Amino acid sequence: MTTPDAQPAPEAPRPPAIVVKDLSFRYPGTDRDTLRNVDLTIERGDFVAVVGGNGSAKTTLCKTFNGLVPHYWNGDFAGSVHVDGVDTWESSVAELSSHVGYVYQDFQNQLVRPTVRDEVAFGPLNFGHADYRERTEEALAQLGISHLREKFVWQLSGGQAHLVALAAVLALRPEVIVVDEPVAELDPARAREIYLRLRDLNERHGITVITIEHHAEFIAEFARTVVLMADGAPVWHLPVQEAMNRHADLAAHGIPAPDVVALSAAVGADPVALDVAGAVGALRKHVRTAPRGEMKGADGEQRPAELAPSTEVVAAVEGVTHGYRSVGGELSTVLDDLSLKLHAGERIALVGTNGAGKTTLMKLLTGLIVPRQGTVTVSGIDTRSRSAARMADHVSYLYQHPQQMFLKDSVREDIALFPRGRQVPDAEQIVERIIADVGLTKLAERDGRTLSGGQQRRATLGIGLAMRPSLLLLDEPTSSLDIRSRGDVTAMLEALSDTVRCALVATHDMELVATWASRVIVLDQGRVLADTTPRELFTRSETTGQARLIPPQAARVALDLGLEPLPLTAAELMAWLPPETLGEER
Incomplete structure (x- = not known):
């Protein structure tokens, strides 16, 4: 029996959000551990950036937090991971999903229901939560996307789809959210919006946020602590200010300041x-x-932006209007009366918001699709007059996701596919030279799908160069790469001038625009908003604001x-x- 003066017993302190002890993990068929003797504690309410080069095991580490390792990706697992006090080895992926929400790098694959509301309600409904409607509306409101509830998921922009994937995770009310590469494939303004939303969830709702990130500017501005990974283990876990003070450490691990x-x-x-x-x-x-x-x-050399372009036209787009039919049958216009000329020697960056029409324009230039109105010519050839297969003699298109480019069992066979199929003289010598040029001699017999992100980009460039095109088109070539791999891709783009007459890159990477491009074409709502140099573009705040460029x-x-x-x-x-x-x- 308690007396009137008795005080209630203090609540027991809650455990840290995540505690990792002596964790090692090896994937089946490999000869070394991917994670090695990892010890890591993440406190509740932290905003953690996990950084490191491609292949440092950042993603594998984070997949131990929601049980995908070892319950889905099985292998040799030693040590322990506790999330909110729960041992992940003794739990399941389903049980852990109420503690840890995970937004994957390829977040579009997480969207499994037709409408936004159905998608966000899917988790709590399937877990049998009677308040699934309230959870759905709460998650939509937290991210400011309640107005999208009746939209079909395929109608969403990249930024909107990313927020919906995040809302679907929030509806289960997890203690921890992991977001893998939150800004990959997003235009700069939408990338910043994602981080602002994550900070709001962290500060206002107390959710522990963990991001896997290559963009150090977002880490410096938004993270509270930083975990530097290398060779399967943390090098250190420090407050963000101390981490940035150690910028030499970061640079040594492929993360320049x-x-x-x-x-x-x-x-x-x-x-x-x-x-x-x-x-x-x-x-x-x-x-x-x-x-x-x-x-x-x-490097001390004059920038390409200041060099006079050639008058030789490699490709031309004249009065092109193009769009797609919706489910209801109405035509949604993507490009509207667009006219452009691409010249020899130009390094062109094609920029604009998600949904501005960049990928559609590149597909028109390849002949994969033909315009509803207007004409597209490459090397003087109207794309209507030849199949896309024959246009490949003049234009090469490297997809945003490199895996789509690999059709054979080895890099060598993929690079050789076009010249052998076209019975190009000296095809074998061409293949060997290109393999050497892209720095993949030691990996030539590997399946391209098993390579790291930077190596895959090198291999796809080799595939494109083997086609010996006049016009080379690249869709987001630096997306999801660490800085070192992005630098490798940029260096290869620099070297293309001896091989390709004109290169056009669709990108959200403003660093690539600043350091590589001689010309920038800004698309907005299917029209050319600006056609200028990088230096001129970045002085025009009205233009960058309208196009959501930072x-x-x-x-x-x-x-x-x-x-x-x-x-x-x-x-x-x-x-x-x-x-x-x-x-x-x-």
């Missing part, structure tokens, strides 16, 4: 800046009134500092700083 970190470190800021405002404050007192000479690339960090710092001509990279911006201010990076 964000521009704001590199720039502030270059002028001796301690701690380094984590966002644009911080970098502007660190640099303002050091900026000179004029740069040292003309704007140059990081300039690279260095350009945003330079805009705030009022620098002209506008630096596009950290290397260019440093030309505005007196040499005596640039100390050794810490």
Whole structure:
């Protein structure tokens, strides 16, 4: 019997969100552990970024949190993982889904129901929750997408579909959410929107958020702690400020510092800046009134944006209107009276929001589809007059997802497929040279589907180059790659000028636009909103705002500092700083 003065017993402290002890895991058929003796604790309410190069086992680690490893991806499993106090070995994927929600990198594959409302309700309904309607409306409201509830999932933009996949996870009210590559395949503004939503869930609702991320600028701005993975184990787990102060560690593992970190470190800021405002404050007192000479690339060479283009037309789009029929039969216009000319020697970045018509335009250029109105010509050939198979003699299209390009059992056979099929003279010598050019000699006998992301991009470039096209089209070639692999792809794109007359890249990667492109075509609602150089584009805030483009960090710092001509990279911006201010990076 308690007395009036007796105090209630204090509640027992809840365990950390995730505790990993002595965890090792090996996939069947491999000769070494993918995860090696991992010890990691993630506290409740943390916002954790898991970073590391391709192949560092980031995704495998996170799949142990929801039980996919070892209950779906089986193998040799040792050690323990506890989520919200639950031992994942003794639980199941279904049981763990109420503790851990997981949004996969290929989030479109998570959408299994016809409408948004059905999709979000699917989990709680199947778990028998009587309040599934309330859970559905709550999740939609949390992410600000209640207005989409009656939409069919195939009608959604990439950003909207990503939010719906996240809402479907939230409807089960998990303690932890894991999001694998949250900004892959999204335009810059929608990428930032996803992170803002994740921060809101973390701060307002107390959900522990874990992201697997390659884009260090989002890590610096939004994460609270950072786990650096290498060779199957954490190198360290640190608060974000300390992690960014160790930018040399990150760079050594394929994660170069964000521009704001590199720039502030270059002028001796301690701690380094984590966002644009911080970098502007660190640099303002050091900026000179004029740069040292003309704007140059990081290698000291004149940027392609400043080089005069050729007048030779490789491809032309004249008065093209194209669209698709909806389920109801009405025509949805994607491209509207579009006219463009692509010239020899140009490096063209095709940018715009998800759904702006970029992929449709590239498919028209290949002849995979023909326009409802207007004409498309490549090398002077009207695409209506030849099959897509014959147009492949002149134009090559590399898909956004590299796996779609692999048809044979080895990289060598995939690269050889076109020249052998066309009975090209010296086909074998061509294949060997291209394999060497893309740096895959040691992997030539491997199935392309078993390669890492960066290696797959190299292999698909080899497939495209073997077709010896006049026009090379690439859809999101740097998506989901670590910085080192993105750099490899950029370097290969640089080298294409000796082989390909014109290259066009559809991309959301503004760093690629800034460092590689000589011309930028901005599509918006099926029309050309701007056709200009990267430097000119990033000075036009009205255009970038309408197209939902966010300039690279260095350009945003330079805009705030009022620098002209506008630096596009950290290397260019440093030309505005007196040499005596640039100390050794810490």
